Amino acid sequence: MKFKAFLTDNGISLLEKRFLPALDKMGKICHLYLTRDHAFFLHNLLNGDGIQSIAQFRKEALFDDYRISSQNEDRIAFAVDLSLLHRALRSVVTIYAEFGADGGAAAVPPSNRLQIKLVKKLPPHSQQAMPFLTFETKGYKSAVIQDVPISKPLSRTDVLELQAALDSAQDLPQTLVQVPDMNQLQTFVDRMKHVGDPISMSISKCGDLHLQISTTLITLGAEFRKLLVIGEKAQVPAEDRNLTAQSRSERAILRGDAMSVQVSVKHFSKSLQCHLAKPDCAFYGIAPQGACLTVIFQFFIPGTHQTDKSISLHCRLPVLDPGSG
Amino acid sequence: MSSEVDAESADLECELDNVQGMVDALSSVRWKRHQDAVIELSEHGIVLVVEESSCVQAKVYLQKELFVRYEYSAQARVRFGVSLGLFVDSLNTFSRPAHSSTIEIRYPGPDMQLLLRSVDSLDACIYAEIRTRIPETISWDYNFEPAGSTPLSFTVKSAALKEAIDDLEWPGSSIQVSLQPAPPVVTFRGEGHGDLQIDFMYYANTDLLTAFHCDREESHRYKYKFLRATTSNIPSSVIKENRGSKLTIGRGGMLKVQHLVSVAKQSNSHSHADSAGYLQPSRIAYIEFFVKPEVDDDNAND
Structure with missing residues (x-):
């Protein structure tokens, strides 16, 4: 199970300034569901009560160099705390923006990119590796890595259930x-x-x-x-x-x-x-x-x-x- | 339900173009979450009365001059009871930030409700129907009478009064208010967990204490929570407009506190300096509180 991509400038501003603040209001925890072509932020799709919210992005809207692979038709889903995700992204963005500070976005050198990937790491004081969603970038003077703890990836059956719930949530009112x-x-x-x-x-x-x-x-x-x-x-x-x-x-x-x-x-x-x-x-x-x-x-x-x-x-x-x- | 009530059947039908002003005025007598209020309608305007434990009473006077239209057709005065909290909360939904909104108020509805309706726009309408009840027999009048030939009174900036009363929270449950003519000073003193005394000296600060009438020394104690009720919800517009509050001590030590709240139409310009209140002097709601003093062992001041 692998996921690695670079967030585009447009993707960063969509998430940081607009979607994460809005989705955080829907509920602290959501499922991030990644497929070959799309990324979804899903609230309350697997448990019945509560407001369901479905945010869907075509991969090009957020990422470039998007690579995903899993044994379940390249689909990965996990639960993440949105406020942590938002905080991590904000922190990474301040470093990332250091280059742009003088001359606007155009001054960001091509080598400076904001990478997002799934990793397993040994957290401090623990014997067991845990999954994280990691943001990584470097600025003018510093580099930063932010690890956002996430749930264990959803099992194949749970992913199927999530996909089924997603499909049935698409019907439009008349x-x-x-x-x-x-x-x-x-x-x-x-x-x-x-x-x-x-x-x-x-x-x-x-x-x-x-x-x-x-x-x-x-x-x-x-x-x-x-x-x-x-x-x-x-x-x-x-x-x-x-x-x-x-x-x-x-x-x-x-x-x-x-x-x-x-x-x-x-x-x-x-x-x-x-x-x-x-x-x-x-x-x-x-x-x-x-x-x-x-x-x-x-x-x-x-x-x-x-x-x-x-x-x-x-x-x-x-x-x-x-x-x- | 056919809700097209014909206009002739209503005792009162009026229109107000500053909902926020009315919310401010009514909120200023809301010192608890659940309060029952009595509303009296007459050809002169609307009076709302709230009361607690026969110790404190507050009245809001909304004279008919505050309304753009005021049509009263009942023969006698009409009284009904309503929940103050619900009334204020529902009025508040009509008020839009940075917009003046006009509402129509009617009484009674088909089921004796108080009816509110926004009338600004044809394509969007907000409405409320508030259940009323037969008012409890409250002591309508606290019979405030001046003590002696000259009234004992002073006028203090509302903001300063609120601050002083807020500060007196910690010493205890009973506050002594004293006036003395020479040197002219008003003293608030709290004793309990500690002592705190706040003096308003007339000559020291004429900006703060703008008027002072006192020809003899007098002093009474009031329960803190009732004194607190008189300033706990002073609207921010009163503070912004730098208004004063008048306090008078009447017969038996009854304290009357009066505030002025502007119900002028919000001007579109955002200047507070020439607050519309000065341009439309009649568009002021009068708020009055009556606080009974704590009963002493001896009835010295009768």
Whole structure:
């Protein structure tokens, strides 16, 4: 089992500045799953509860000189502590950037690269070799090696299970609506958290997103209308235009134009933390039969409005109640 | 549920363009996590009252001038009970940082709820329905009366008052507040695990103590936790705007503490210096606390 690659400058900035901070909010521990063409950061795919998050990178998005081999069709997966990984990467990057400090990135000599590899080492005061993910680079005056402890690589059956979970997490909701402003929604949900739990979400084919927390003492909600819809669409019936948010979404559910699910406020708020990865848009949708609430983040190729297909990030929030629809 | 309540049936329908100001004003009387409040509506505005153990009472006055629109159609005053925490938390969800947001407040809803709704945008709407209850019979009025012919009062910078009361936390549970005319000084003294005395000298620092009226020596003790309630949640806008708080000692030693909280529309420019409060002097919420003194063995000061 071997893995060795060099992180590209773009890969470093994607991980250090954007994805690791966002993924760390999803949960401390995640699976890093490497295949011949892709690297995945996966949260909660093997254990049932909790928010699932799937970050997928084509190998070229992060690495060059990517070499992987294993007896399991060149697939390797292990668990890693994201905050440790982030700290190690930050430390390595400060040394790595020493060359660039004077003259920008162009000044980095080709010999100076940031290598990442899997190693087995004998930790201090221990008789047994342990697996590590190692970052290695040298700067102008110094060189640095950071060993991030990782779990034992997953067994063949566990990897198969992980791959199966990944495959089944790819199905898209029939209707997706684009979230207008993630920061605003985040502030709103953070304040809503004080009022109660869970939160019910309904999404309609007309482009309405309706959130509501309801307890015996209070009902607090927000409705966003006329959002961009991807997938199945419908027109708002004229007589529904001037109703309250609650009646409008109830009627849309009855017509079959909307679905509603309940999720934990904590999970919902976590899903919004993904904006730390600086996606260009975010879409919410409800999976068929109300199986889960799906959030899909879209990344553009810098300077364009074209989707960058080498990066993808989506979350699946477990549903607390089968819901309607 | 048909939620299109016709406007005529509501006792109160009003609109406010500075939610944050209202959150600030109401938060300033929130000294515990769970507090029941009584709200009184009238043609003059909204008054919210909270009370604890018949020892401390706080009132927030939101006069109708603070609202962009205020339509009151009931004949008599209307009173209802509500959880202060839920009311403040839900109001807070309407407030957006660096944006002024306008909300509509209505009472009663179809099930006697207090209804809040954002009215800024057609395509995004936040709403809340807060359950109300029949108010408990609280002693509505603490009957604050001036003691003697001249009132005993002083005005101190709110920030300094808060700091002094925060500092008095360690000595103990009972704080003595004394006023004396010559030399003019206000003293806060805590005794318990140790002694701590804080003097506000009128002549030494006129910036701190901006007004002082006292013609005789007087001194009363107050429970620390109640004194603390009067400044524990002073909004940051009060400190930023360098406002003062007025303290008056009334008959029987009852202490009245008054704060002013700005509910002016947030200006788009980010200058605090010409805080809109000066431009719109009427847009101030008045906060009043009444703290009863600790009962001494003898009723000397009656």
